[in-house]
Amino acid sequence: MKKRFLLTYFVLFCLTISMTAQTPELPNNRNCKVSLDMQSTDSVFIKERKELEIFTKEFATKEMQGGNCYVIPVVFHVYGTTQGGMPVNDAIIIDALDKVNQDFHGLNADFNSVHNNFLAIRGTMPDVVFALAQKDPGGNPTTGIDYHPVTAGYANGSGYDLAIAADAWDNYKYMNIYVMNDLFNDAVTTNSGYAYYPSTSMSNNNTARIVYNGAYLGINCTWEPEFASTLSHEFGHWLNLIHTFDGGCANPNDNVADTPPCDYLGSSYLCHASASSNSPLNCNSNLINAENYMDYCGGQDGCYKMFTQGQATRMYAALQVPSRQPLWQFSNLVATGLDHLCSSSGISPIENxxxxxxxxxxxxxxxxxxxxxxxxxxxxxxxxxxxxxxxxxxxxxxxxxxxxxxxxxxxxxxxxxxxxxxxxxxxxxxxxxx
Ligand SMILES: [Zn+2]
Structure with a gap:
């Protein structure tokens, strides 16, 4: 017990020093947005969303036998090596992506301290790996991190599509992440992330993306290390996860059966105070899954801990759709220099x-x-x-x-x-x- 106390004290001490040295502006926590609202008038997108929902439900009823190797080649486009006063360099990005993989694999340090009500439904994706590309679109060696001059606004709807597409690496070969400080080009530098659901029209246009604030990457989150998992939250959106609170208490809420309804109304609530604490409650007086990566409070309040099994199934379904499936094919892993990470062929999916x-x-x-x-x-x-x-x-x-x-x-x-x-x-x- 004493040992634990000393360790806690030491960590707090380090944190204090660190914050004195470098502290980014605190994020606007209720800021994560996804593409659904913006694209809701696009009939092609609406049709695809509808079809994807049907597919996802059907997929969940099938027994998809294992043995897959879902390696996703990733490229980070970085716009400025200092963002919000914080460094954005290879080491910061490698650490941030490592944290995402840990979260998807259930290797985060607090995975076993999930509230009792949700321990049994924790979901992981052990065969999914997000890896920095090792070959660029020209077949040349790369770190998977591409540096550009400072710019802003790539989360601002379709207003920057030409510039985004010009910087993009083929969306059917790479997951493209744009790291900049001012996501909407509105001089607000405390928005953390913006993600887009799977969309073939966006992939066809080379505008599929996550846009993320470099000040909140990995170890840059000095004031609250858990906030680094906000990037995992955005990866969840990229694989078609909806906020746990987006649908409120009405069915089908977030289209995931095992996440409790959540009537988040914009006010802050705290994480579960302990593994047996019974707050916060939803409209049905049931405990919400406040520790879920697709909620909001986990990042700010330091309790991002889990996806559910239903969410994992939904993400596995998203990996099969036309805008995502080509990325993890074995031929693409050869093209992007990542074939050493998979021994299986890319034919989808082989079970025996x-x-x-x-x-x-x-x-x-x-x-x-x-x-x-x-x-x-x-x-x-x-x-x-x-x-x-x-x-x-x-x-x-x-x-x-x-x-x-x-x-x-x-x-x-x-x-x-x-x-x-x-x-x-x-x-x-x-x-x-x-
Ligand atoms: Zn979000």
């Missing part, structure tokens, strides 16, 4: 190595290859649309060809499932038809 489905996404024609082992018995292949309708069905016998081609070109573009019924059970692959 005996079956391959490609290309995915497809323009209409897909191939499924089996090896002798998978053809020990007759098997059935079905292609199913989002509404559950079987649009193709084949029976493959032991003496059949080990490779079948399926022409889906007359079907509408969108998300489908390929169900392969084997003797040991059904395996399901998401398929994107372009």
């Amino acid at each position: 190595g005996h079956i391959q489905l490609y290309p995915n996404p497809s323009n209409g024609l897909i191939y499924i290859e089996f090896d002798d082992l998978s053809l020990e018995n007759e098997l059935v292949v079905e292609v199913q649309d989002l509404l559950g309708k079987i649009v193709r069905r084949y029976t493959i016998k032991e003496n059949s060809s080990k490779k079948i081609g399926i022409d889906l070109s007359e079907h509408q573009a969108g998300i489908y499932f390929v169900n392969i019924h084997l003797k040991e059970g059904t395996q399901t692959y998401p398929l994107i038809l372009q």
